[in-house]
Amino acid sequence: MRVAVIGAGYVGLVSGACFAEMGHEVVCLDKDPARVASLLGGRVPIYEPGLDEMVRANVQVGRLSFSTDLAPAVRDAEVVLIAVGTPARHSDGRADLSYVYGAAREIAEAVAGYTVIVTKSTVPVGTGDAIERIIRRHRPEARVAVVSNPEFLREGAAIGDFMEPDRVVVGTEDSRARAVMAELYRPLAERGAPVLMTGRRTSELIKYTANAFLAMKITFINEIADLCESVHADIADVADGVGLDSRIGARFLQAGPGYGGSCFPKDTLALLRTAQDYGVSLRLVEDTVSVNDARKRAMARKVIEALGGSVEGLTVAVLGLTFKPDTDDMREAPSLSLIDALQRGGARIHAHDPAGMEQARQHLEDVAFFADPYRCAAGADAVVLMTEWQALCSLDLALLREAMAGVVFVDLRNAYPEEQLLRHGFFVSGIGSAPKRPRPQVVAADGPAMIDRSATHFGMPPSDDEDDASATGRQANGHSLALTV
Template sequence: MRVTVVGTGYVGLVSGACFSEFGHHVTCVDVNADKIKALKAGSIPIFEPGLDALVERNVKAGRLDFSTRLGDSVGASDAVFIAVGTPSRRGDGHADLSYVYKAAEDIADLLYGYTVVITKSTVPVGTGAQVEKILRDRAGDKEWDVASNPEFLREGAAIDDFMHPDRVIVGTRSERAQAVIRELYRPLFLNETPVMFTALESAELIKYAANAFLATKISFINEIADLCEELGAEVQDVAKGIGLDNRIGRKFLNAGPGYGGSCFPKDTLALLRTAEEINRPLRIVQATVDANDQRKKSMADRIIKALGGSAKGKHVALLGLTFKPNTDDMRDSPSLDIVPALLKAGATIAAYDPEGMEEARKLLPEITYCDDAYATMDKADILVILTEWNQFRALDLDRVGSLLRQRILVDLRNIYGRGEPQAHGFEYRGIGRKNVG
């Protein structure tokens, strides 16, 4: 099949590359000429494990190409995906749908033959109906259907998530559109992947509800972690104990400094605004958002407490800046709350992140960036682990201790057990653990 993907951001580029791996011919289109030029030259604008090789392989096979011109591919496409950004709108938190609607208008003018126009971007309920109205107004004499196909890609594991998904959600009642989308995802049928067809509105809400629920699990276990510290319990044991209940599940029960990234903060806020508009407040989601905001702000206080109550004149070694490992994404990362708070308290900071420093330099220019983890620690008063990159899990603690002024380790991801750092003379402080002072 022939496919056009509008937008070469995270979702568009990953989806386009994976569809081409399925054997379809895919053209990824973007208005950013510099990005398209770079992609044509083999330069991938985001860090996602395996994506560079996937793109290179399918470009060489002639199944994947890039263009700035929608007219090069839309007319010949069986399916056109809208995968443009929907950032939070300044001032009110609503999703900015201007890029989605502009893409729909441009697509409508270029349709030729039967085409399914599919929204892949995360959009509030009612967006698909508005896209349908745009096509009706501008291409009412042409053959088309509208569908919603939300993505469920985790940064750092996006390719595997696309190739081996838990489910595929499709919002459309058109049997003709369903047939096209079944053909697009046909390789997944070999894995017996559930494909669920719903109304447009249901598909749109499934995406938001899923992310809000996962965000709620994170905020929940973080609050339980605070209880554990006061009551002498171990949050990892509590999380495992409740996660073994199949009704709860083990995932997203890792206590830490709060969630960030491109999805949870934006999507929970957009869902709240949608609910407010129809006077159906979502109190649990609101509590999740409030708890997470407070969580990120409170992390600097933990570090200052470990320094004896004052960060003035202290040097902090910080490992990890991105909101999670295996990505260069800095959006809403806890580091964006922690670093400014420590600087305001009088600390100096040296940081290292395997992939996120280029973006971090734009957002946090006041700190020192180092070439490796150990370089951050020279004469530092404390070591803080903020992102659980694998290379931070097996540090040479004797070497770490020899570099630090004080053997203090604040582990905001619980990647170490207390026993190992303490055996090397460290004062160790994790999250949700007893006797962590």
């Protein structure tokens, strides 16, 4: 089939590449000449594992192309996908549909013959109705059907999610459009992918409902993690015990610093605004949003507490900046709230991320960025593991400890067994379990006398990989270590 994709951003580019991989002829359209030129030159402007190879392979065989010229691509297409951004408006949190409506107007001017217009962008209930009105107003004679086909792509796993989906949702009341969409997804259906055909408004609501539920699941386990810390229970075991229940499942039960990214924050807000428009109260979703916002701020308090109640003049190394691993997306990343709060508390920030530092520089000021996690930790009073990149979950802990001035390791993803960190001399502050060792207190150089470094092992002898010099004590960055028992 001939497919035109309007918008070569994350959703549009992944969808276009995957449809081409399925055998369709795809043109991805974008108004940004630089983005199109980059794609034509074989450079994919977003970080997504496997996407570069898929784009290059399908360009080479002629199934995938890129252009800024919308009219000919739409005129020749059987299916036109709208995959433009729908960011939350700063004024009220509602989805900004200006790009969607603009695309609809351009499609109306260019469409020829029977065409199925598919909304891939995440849009509130009733948006398909509005798109249809726009097209009818501009081209009353146009033979089109407007279909909802929401995406369910996880950043970092988008290729797998598209090619091996849990489900494909298609929303339309038009029988001819259903047949076209069935043919579009036939390669996936033949491999066993469930294809749910439903009404257009129902389809639009499915995406928001799914994201709101997952956001609530994350927020719920984070609140239980707080309770675990108070009652000296272990959140990892609690989550395992709950997740083994087939009615609940283990996914999205990993406690952490709160959700972020391009979907959950804006989609929960958009769903709330839609409910308000119809006079419906969604109390659980409202609480999810407020609890998650508070949790991001609370993570800075956890770091400050681990450092004895103050970070004034201290250096904190933040490992991982993106909202999740395997993406360079910094939108609503919990690291932004954490770093802002620590800076307001007087801390100096070192930062490292395997892929997101270029994006992070656009959001952060007065931060020292490092290409290597060990250089990032050099001289730091504390390390905070913020994002569970594989490379950051398999660090050489002896080397990390040797680089640091302090001993505090705040593991906001519970990526390391606490016993492993303790063996390397760290004071450990994780999520959902109470610290089992005394908390260190970092003080200025003119404070209490510096103690023997062996005391930082909390009664444990120095490990074999420490030399005599390191075991006699350390002073770096004008700070020394004392213990509060």
